[in-house]
Amino acid sequence: MKHRLRPSQYAILIAVMLTASVGDTLLSHGMAQVGAVDPQHLHLLWQALFNPFVVAGIVLLIGFFACYMTALSWADLTFVMPATAFGYVVVALLSRFWLHEHLSLYRWAGILLIVCAVGFVAGGPSRTEHPSSHPDLDLMDSGAGR
Amino acid sequence: MNPTLNPTAPALATSLLHTWTAILTVAALAITGEVLIAAAMRRLGDLDHLRTGPGLRGYLGPIRAVLTSPLFLTGALCMALNFFAMLYTLSIVDLSLAAPATASLTFIGNAAAAKIFLHENVDRRRWLAVLFVCVGVVLLAK
Numbered sequence: 001m002k003h004r005l006r007p008s009q010y011a012i013l014i015a016v017m018l019t020a021s022v023g024d025t026l027l028s029h030g031m032a033q034v035g036a037v038d039p040q041h042l043h044l045l046w047q048a049l050f051n052p053f054v055v056a057g058i059v060l061l062i063g064f065f066a067c068y069m070t071a072l073s074w075a076d077l078t079f080v081m082p083a084t085a086f087g088y089v090v091v092a093l094l095s096r097f098w099l100h101e102h103l104s105l106y107r108w109a110g111i112l113l114i115v116c117a118v119g120f121v122a123g124g125p126s127r128t129e130h131p132s133s134h135p136d137l138d139l140m141d142s143g144a145g146r
Numbered sequence: 147m148n149p150t151l152n153p154t155a156p157a158l159a160t161s162l163l164h165t166w167t168a169i170l171t172v173a174a175l176a177i178t179g180e181v182l183i184a185a186a187m188r189r190l191g192d193l194d195h196l197r198t199g200p201g202l203r204g205y206l207g208p209i210r211a212v213l214t215s216p217l218f219l220t221g222a223l224c225m226a227l228n229f230f231a232m233l234y235t236l237s238i239v240d241l242s243l244a245a246p247a248t249a250s251l252t253f254i255g256n257a258a259a260a261k262i263f264l265h266e267n268v269d270r271r272r273w274l275a276v277l278f279v280c281v282g283v284v285l286l287a288k
Contacts, residue, residue: 072187110285117278
């Protein structure tokens with residue numbers, strides 16, 4: 001059986017894509033400001049919690065977590081995963097068209113591959129049906145197939 | 147100049163074993179966390195059905211259901227450890243190596259774990275998607 005996603009469910013998937021990518025970007029920018037953390041200087045991890053970019057990144061990642069879990073409540077993990085990967089494409093396209101950075105041919109190829117991957121999975125069912133909860137029906141089905 | 151902004155300094159200063167131990171730890175924690183959380187959410191079902199009423203207050207039902215699920219709490223602990231492991235990894239490994247390496251490993255591991263533990267139907271279409279995402283992520287980081 002094929003599940004049709006409601007518009008609100010598509011909105012959740014888009015939120016998953018956007019919050020994860022922007023949140024990670026903010027975190028990496030913040031950690032670059034904090035500096036290298038090694039086992040002798042683990043207290044820097046605590047200090048990182050006071051960096052505004054790290055804080056903004058954490059807030060967005062909490063939003064991501066909420067959206068991600070909502071998506072997992074009605075879709076398979078292997079269905080939602082490519083949606084999170086699409087976030088990388090969002091970052092690359094933002095850097096190209098908003099920050100006017102140069103995108104190499106490799107990166108365009110990477111974008112194309114991830115878009116294809118999302119297309120493959122989006123074309124299929126969003127949820128695995130577990131027929132094993134009706135063993136009698138399974139038995140009847142396998143008999144009918146022979 | 148800030149050492150993490152120098153593209154070669156952290157990679158050279160960290161041994162190969164140290165680098166990949168950090169990356170594998172991040173990926174393993176992510177896979178464990180995501181599978182536990184996915185199992186918790188699958189068990190709870192569509193969160194919209196748990197809403198206790200209209201408006202923002204209606205979300206209290208789903209929030210309480212999620213926060214009292216032991217599977218979710220264990221998964222969230224793994225994700226929290228993953229977060230700090232990733233912060234640590236980003237400080238010793240370049241983002242351009244750490245991000246695609248952890249992402250690719252997590253994607254492959256998640257697909258395998260979803261098939262084994264969650265009994266999801268990971269058909270050829272989904273394996274192909276996992277492969278495409280992994281190669282795509284590596285290419286994006288080039």
